[in-house]
Amino acid sequence: MNPAIATPEGQSQATSPAAPTLALLNVQRSFGPIQILHDISIELHPGEVHALIGENGAGKSTTMKIMSGYLAASAGEIVLDGAPVTFSRSREAEAMGVTLIHQEFNLAQLLSVEQNIFLGHELRKGWLLDHGSMRAKTRELLERLETPIDPRAKTADISVPEKQMVEIAKALSRKARVLIMDEPTAALTTRETEVLFKQIERLKAEGTAILYTSHKLDEVARIADRVTVMRDGHIVRTALRGEMDEDQMAEAMVGRELSDMFPAKRPASGAETVLDVANFSVGSIVKNVSFALERGEILGFAGLVGSGRTELMEGLFGVRSASGSVAINGAPVKIHSAEDAVNAGLVYLPEDRKENGLILTQDMRRNLTLLALKKFTNVLIDGAAEEAALDKAIVDFDIRAPSRDVLVGNMSGGNQQKVLLAKIMLAEPQIVIIDEPTRGIDVGTKQQFYTFIHQLAEAGHSVIVISSEMTEVIGLCDRVCVMRRGEIAGEVTGADVNEDTIVRLAMGLDKKGNGHG
Amino acid sequence: MAETTTNAPGKGGFKFDIQALGPILALIALVVIGYLLNPDFLASKNITNVLSRSAFIGIMAVGMTFVITAGGLDLSVGSMTAFIAGIMIMVMNGLIPALGTTWGVILVGMGVGLMLGAAAGALNGILITRMGIEAFIVTLGMMVIFRSLVTWMADGGTISLNFSLGSIYEPVYYGGLFGIRWPIIVFAVVAVLGEIAMRHTAYGRHCAAIGSNEQVARYSAVHVKNVRLMTYIVLGVLVGLASVLYVPRLGSASNSTGLLWELETIAAVIIGGTLLSGGYGRVWGTVVGVLILGLIDNILNLTDLVSPYLNGAIQGVIIILAVVLQRARTSSR
Structure with a gap:
């Protein structure tokens, strides 16, 4: 680290008058007869995080693709260091120091982590690959990202958040001057998000210009020095840090006022138990979990990614082999396949809708x-x-x-x-398990999903919601099971359903711990 | 075509893309060319010949369409035909002392052929789905094994059906209903059933789902392994059926029986527009593919424009062209 410049907060104001590293000037883009982008002008300054927000379909992705050379603009200019440039391909943009971190992972599944990080930029010793320095560099990058995986691990075998970290490591290895991040935290847990933010501060201190997109507005409010809101292919507003709060951002994105995101909670009614799970284990990932679900309840499952939530539910749904006892409406059931589960009245909405x-x-x-x-x-x-x-x-x-x-x-x-x-x-189904209901979905649609989930519970379905978005679990559920390392670390209800309590349980902190989440 | 009737109005009814229409246009072009080159081409005798010879490939290709749609492949069908035909003939010859030269013997032979086909298909399917071995490897191995077994059974020569039994059996290939030969009728029935199964049954839907994305299918309560296994068993039974119709044609089986039929079968499926990578298949396309391959062979034999020895080369060009057209469509989406 550079202790001399690493004062995270105060540094950024000084840089704003500097010339932008990369700027789009009146950029237009059409696909066939349909114009997707109208007059987009946006500046990325050195040492500054510029957040680009908007609903899905607002044109963020197209803007980012134009910036990073994946798409050409139909009209308008791209200015790099004050001079107009045309990137004919993304490689050219990369060579000039503009790197895009993809949201959809572009990692070769059968290559190792290390091979992926250096793909297309392999270090060489003469004609041969320099395996030693590539491995050392990979180790160093992963260490910086606090991601303890083996550089030789096959990419297919690592978890989704780890893949996201590898994407980030790959971008860091390119020594980018402009870094474009397409929803980097969508697949990350709170802990990894913190690690990423630390790296972002570090990159800022080094003078990197960063474009950041996310659907999580609290993150944007926290790390962005400048925020640009897009809607229907137009820029609606650009504001400096502190000029716009989260509600105003959401309103600017949607173009209308958002009433409360979540419908009123339904307190537990003490109705009959629909699902009773006892001593349930899935391989070595989930150990002796027991819990019960009431009719018409929305039960939350929180915990870090990798804490076994998804595996537990996949075990219940019969797509993973599991042991333990499961009773539905008081009658024991044996579920060995998704078909058994559906016949027993239990369905599962998987975390990864595309896979x-x-x-x-x-x-x-x-x-x-x-x-x-x-x-x-x-x-x-x-x-x-x-x-x-x-x-x-x-x-x-x-x-x-x-x-x-x-x-x-x-x-x-x-x-x-x-x-x-x-x-x-x-x-x-009688029992509906929803794993990450709103991953990669815009604010307006998220709200719709919360209403749907509520309606399901009201109609008498019993719902389990797994989410890595803390606000979602807190907003939807009256009772939350918190998982940690394959076990239920605790269950919270009513007023205890708050970020602090859940995070403490998820991280395994002492109940009277010292306040550092 | 049948699809549009089950869909709500408002669908792009007349938006035929070249890929859907291509095989049919090619078939029509071949018929016209064939007629212009030799008017005898459209004589009913010639058409009957072409169709009954195509029927073997066609019956197997319908089964192959399901295998490929579900993301699999079967390279063993050609040698499987030879093996089944060989066993059938040996069983029938062996039964003559006990049962005489009667229809009973032939019926037993037919039963053996169908059951052997089911068993061979099940063996392929079990090795692929339960042992988790690549379909390409399993069926490549079986292809070589069956070919070797039939050579061994014939001791390097030919296994021939007893002559008088053969003349009883002959009508199964040469006879028919209303002047249409049995192989053609059987092919038509199999094709119609296959088209319905592919398009209008849960089984066809499941095959396409598995071939598109096995995980989604599994999470959607589809018995992935059983459906896959079933595609190989059905194909095996159809290979048995093709053998039952083939044996009365020549009354013999040898090392060269069904040689390269697996490639012709797969080619017909691909020319018809089924994706080799799985996930999408159409039986009517396969039927068109079979007819295209059959007609090329026939036209080259009827005319002296191009040497019939070049048949393979022309088929090869058509196979590659069909896939190029598929690619063109995929990338334009």
Whole structure:
């Protein structure tokens, strides 16, 4: 570290009058006849974090792609160090010090962590690869990111947050002058997010210009020196730190006032127990977990990524082999496959909708009915009934798609998630497990999801919500189980459902601990 | 085409892309070319010949469509035909002393053929789904094993069906209903059933789901292993069916029976528009693919424009062209 300049806060004000490192001037972009970006002008100053926020589809991704050379602008200028440039390819932008950290992981699954970090920029000794220095450099980068993984580990074998950290390490290794981060914290837990923020402060101190996007407005308020809000391809507002609070950001993004994000909580009614799980273990990841779920309840599961929440639920859903006893409505059930689970009235909305939830190359109808296809089949599939179910899903879940036969892969994340929720609800389950209900979804749609979840509980479904977004668990649930290292570290209810208590349990801190989360 | 009727109005009904239409256009072009080069081409005798010879490949290709759609592959079907035909003939010959040269013997032979097909398909499927070995490896191994077994059974020569039994069995290939030969009728029935199964049953839906994304299928309560296993068993039964129809044609089996049929079968499926990587398959396309390959062979034999020895080269060009067209569509999306 550089102790001489590492005073995180006060440093940034001094830099704002400096010339921008990278700027877009009146950039336009059209796809065919449709104009996606209108007059985008944005400046990235050295040593400054510039946050770009907006709902999905506002044009953030396109803007970032133009900045980093993945797309060309239809009109307008890109100015680097005061001189107009044209990046014909992303490699050219990278060579000039502009690096994009992708949200969708662009890591080669079968290569090692180290090979991925240096892919295309391998260090050489003469004609041969310099394995020694690459490994040492990788170790150093991962250490800086406090991510203890082996540089030789196969990328497919590491966890999602670890992959995100590898992406960040890759960008750090390029010594970028302009770093563009596309929702870097979407897949990170609180702890890793803190590590990332520490690195961002360090990069700022080194004079790197950073563009940062996130749907988490509290993060934006915390680390951004300048915030630009986009809506429908236009820049709506640019403000300096402190000029706009989180509510104002959300309003600027949505273009209307957001009432409270969460519907009123439903306190536990003491109704009958629907699901009773005892001494449940999944491999060596989840150990002897016991909990119960009431009818019409929204039970939260919090904990760090890797604490075994997803594995526990996948075990209950029968897609992971597990042991222990499970009773539904008081009757013991044996669930060895997803089909058993669906027959027992339990469904699971997976965390990763693109890998486990939806078939991106098929249309909405086929995706919608896949889980509950039996209901539509009497030797042959009843196409008319399927269409009717799709009509109902489109209305019930407010699914917006350009046409009925659009491939699900071409829909926005929020609409994909709605199709997925409609899909699992078609099985008419009693118990609904939702893993990360709003990952990568814009604010407006998030609010809709909270309402959906509420409506499900009101209609008598029992819901389990897993989320890494603390506000979500706190806002939705009256009772929260906090997991740590494969066990339920504690259960909180009512007024105890707050960030402090949950974080303490998740981190394994002493109850009367010393306040440092 | 049948699909549009099950969809709500408002769908882009007339938006045929070249990839969907391509194989049909190619088929029509071949028919026209064939007729212009030799008017005998459209004579019913010639058409019957082409179709009944294509029927073997066609029946297997329908099964192969499901295997490939579910993300699998089967290279063993050609040698499996030879092996099944060989066993059938040996069983039937062996039964003559006990049962005489009767239809009973032939029915037993047919039963053996179908069951052997199911068993061979099940063996492929179990090795692939339960042992987790790559389909390419398993079926490549089986292809070599079956080929070697039939050579050994024939002692390097030919296994021939008893002559008088053969003449009883002959009508199964040469006979038919209303002037349409049995192999053509069976092929048509299999194709229609296959088209319905692919498009309108949960089984077809599940095959496409597995081939698109196995994990999504698993999380959607699809029995991935069982559905996959079933695709190989069905294909095996269809190979058995093809063998049952093939044996009366020549009344013999040898080392060269069904040689390269696996490639012709896979080629027909791919030409028809099914994705080799799985996830999307159409049986009617496969039927068109089978007919294209059959017609090329026939046209080259009827005319002296190009040497029939170049048949393989032309088929190869068409296979590559079909995939190029698929790619063009995928990248334009």
